Amino acid sequence: MDTSGANIDLLFRNGLKDLEVLPPIGAWANIRPVIRKKAGPFLFLRSAAMIAVLLSLSVIVYRYNRELQVSAENLMPAMNELSEQMLASNPAPPVLAFRENRRRETVPRREQAVINETVQLAENIISTDETGFPPATDNFSYSELISPPGRVSALYMTDIIRFSGTKEINDAESYVDNGKERSPRWSLSALASPIYYNGFAASGDDLSQQLMASEQARVSYSGGVGFAYKLSKKLSIQSGIYYASVGQEVAGISSYAGFQRYDYTKGDANFRVLTSSGTIYTNNSDVFLIDRSADRVLTAYTNDVFDPVKSELDYMNSSLQQSFSYIEMPVIIRYKLLNRVIDFNLIGGLSYNLLVNNSVYTTSDAGRLAVGKTEGLNPFTISSSLGMGMEYNFSDKISFNLEPTFRYYLNPFTNVPGLRTHPYSFGIFSGLSYRF
Amino acid sequence: MPDLKNIIKGCLAGNRRDQELLYRRHASRLYAICLQYSGNDEEARDVLQEGFIKIFENLVHYKNEGSFEGWMRRIIVNTALEKFRSRNHLYRVDDIDLLPESESEPYNEHYTGLEAIDLLEIIRDLPPKYRMVFNLFAIEGYSHKEISKMINISEGTSKSNLSRARAILQRKVNLFTGIQKQIVNGY
Structure with a gap:
């Protein structure tokens, strides 16, 4: 036996076994800083931040609404007292009239009902004679007309100035009815937003999770025009057409230019x-790609047959940029939470997205170099959206809109077997809308 | 002095100081491995730098199972292997095949005079393919089947390369100890 x-x-x-040799001076300086991407916690923080924003807005709206109600209720005793005083000091026929209301077109349904009931109550109580005087009865009380406090609080108390009998009451009724008819039902809007776009892998999809660890979202944008139809005072349906450009950066893939002279395929x-x-497929024969940290690049030009450094190719970048463009057709339901100078809406719905363009490129100081395309993308995706809309009315016709919106893609982004990535995005849409 | 766990934690957080601390602690041991796998100092330095970048990038995958030094060593060896594969087409075939077969000198058990640094110099003098096969087989403990896949050669070539590498090393070791004996005996 040969030993x-x-x-x-x-x-x-x-x-x-235990040999140690000091490395050359300056070796450490050439090791670039490595900052690990924390995909998991970062995703959690982003989601938490978005939920916090939406919750905060909801709380603000709720508190604002409550404060208005409370202040109106506090006015009640003072108003009752004032009414009694007016009656005592002025035995002339009481007159009820509604001041010209600058918000007549936006009287909510609940308030109309209260007004109608109050008017009916007044008619029942006050059976005026031809002179317009109420009957001389001890049962009548003006405070009864105004009470109960909880209900009358919905009225614009400051609008009740004097009582003028049935004629004015009828006027008020017709005014309410006419106001309802004049409210514009259609609106046209133009909105745009920067979008933070990212995705997460379905549970158990280890491959996607591994791949996404080296991928980073880049800020994208979306914009377009939409139209809305008011179904009721609070509910409206909205659609339109939007263009969205989204994308991501694939880190760790080094790209070189000048490969054409070695490419014989x-x-x-x-x-x-x-x-x-x-899967990214290159269609530019001048590009050489290499993955030094993993095995994501599939090629015949492996490390053992071609060295881009020895071949003196021009280094471009250590990452690739994927860009996708979509035409989106949303169908959104808007529910009005608060109807004031600034309206608040809850927004939710679906969007049908059609892939119209996809490209992959790399960049350097010299500019941008086209690399190829991503194959295996789903050409048609459906996303759900949820958001909170704020609407500031400049006038009866024009308003400014601000809509923080979260979107989640219901079907996987890619149809490549083994990959189940569901992207999501967050954007703050802003723009103008015109009612007609 | 911060312990290894804290240093790893700092590296994971992207703390440059902790990364440097890890480098200072282990660079000399890992650089010796780089030299063992590389024909020249420049290549060894490249392997060390690329290897450390990979170590930092992949620290998240280290599961605290087994030796951390062993885990780093595997990354350095893999980096050296990648470097070798990328340059493989540049190595001349006659560097290997035209070398003379070693005379079958018996192994001398009294090679005690050889220092680690001498052994390193001897191994670095080997032609690249012999050096790689010898390192993977004799030092790292891979089988010929594994080596054949790692550097894309047949098992037979791997065996043949190992045999030639051993012969060259043996001849050089004998030569070295022979010279030493002559010095000791005053020839």
Whole structure:
């Protein structure tokens, strides 16, 4: 048995076991800083921040609404007292009239009902004679007309100035009815937003999770025009057409230019890169790609057959940019939570998204270099959206809208087997709308 | 002095100081491995730098199972292997195949005079393919089947490369100890 080989192995293995050699000075300086991406906690924080924003807005709206109600209720005793005083000091026929109301077109349904009931109550109590005087009865009380406090609080108390009998009451009724008819039902809006776009893998999809660890969302944008139809005082339906450009950065893939002179293949993609959104196929024969940290690049030009450094290719970047463009057709329901100078709406619905363009590129100081396309994307996706809309009315016709909106894509972004990535996005849409 | 767990925690948080601390602690041991796998100092330095970047990038995957130094060593060896594969097409075939077969000198058990640094110099003098096969087989403990896949050669070539590497090393070790004996005996 030849043991000499084994012995020489042993000699080197033991001899080199604890060898230490000081590395050259400056070696550390050339090791670039590595900042690990914390996909999980970051995702949680983003989601938490978004929920917090929506909750805060809801609380603000609720408190604002409550404060208005409380202040109106506090007015009641003072108003009752004032009415009694007026009656005592002025035995002339009481007159009820509604001041010209600058908000006549936005009287909510509940308040109309209260007004109608109050008017009916007044008619029942006050059966005026031809002179317009109420009957001389001890049962009549003006405070009864105004009470109960909880109900009358919905009236615009300051609008009740004097009592003028049935004629004015009828006027008030017709005014309410006419106001309802004049309210514009259609509106046209133009909105745009920067979008923070990202995705997360379905549970158990380890491949997507691994791939997404080295992928980072980049700020994208969306914008378009929409129209809305008011179904009722609080409810409206909205649609339109939007253009959205979203994308992500795939880190760790080094790209080089100048490969064309070494490329003898014709037609086929030289490199394929697996990403959580699909597979990138290069269509630019001048591009060389290499993944130094993992095995995401599939190519015949592997490390052992081609070295881009030795071949003096021009280094471009250490990441690739994926860009996707969509035409979106949303169907959104808006529910009005508060109807004031600034209206608050709860927004929710679905959007049908059609992929119209996808590209992959890399950048350097010299500019942008097209790399190829991402294959395997779903050409048609459906996303759900939820948001809170704020609407500031400049006038009866024009308003400014601000809508923080969260979107979640219901079907996977890619149809590549084994990848189940569901993107989501968050944007704050702003723009103008015109009612007609 | 911060313990390894805290240093790793700091590295994971992207703390540059902790990354440097980890480097200072382990660089000299890992650089020796880089030299063992590389033909020249420049290549060894590249492997060390790329290896450390990978160590920092992949720290999140270290599960505290087994030796941390062993885990780092595997990354350095894999980096050296990648470097070797990327340059493989540049190595001349006649560097390897035209070397003379070693005379079958018996193994001398009295190679005690050899220092670790001498062994390192001897191993670095090997042709790249011999050096890689010898390192993977004799030092890291991979089988010929595994080596054949790692550097894309046949098992037979791996065995043959190992045999030639051993022969060269043996000859050089004998030569080295022979010179030493002559010095000791006053020839």
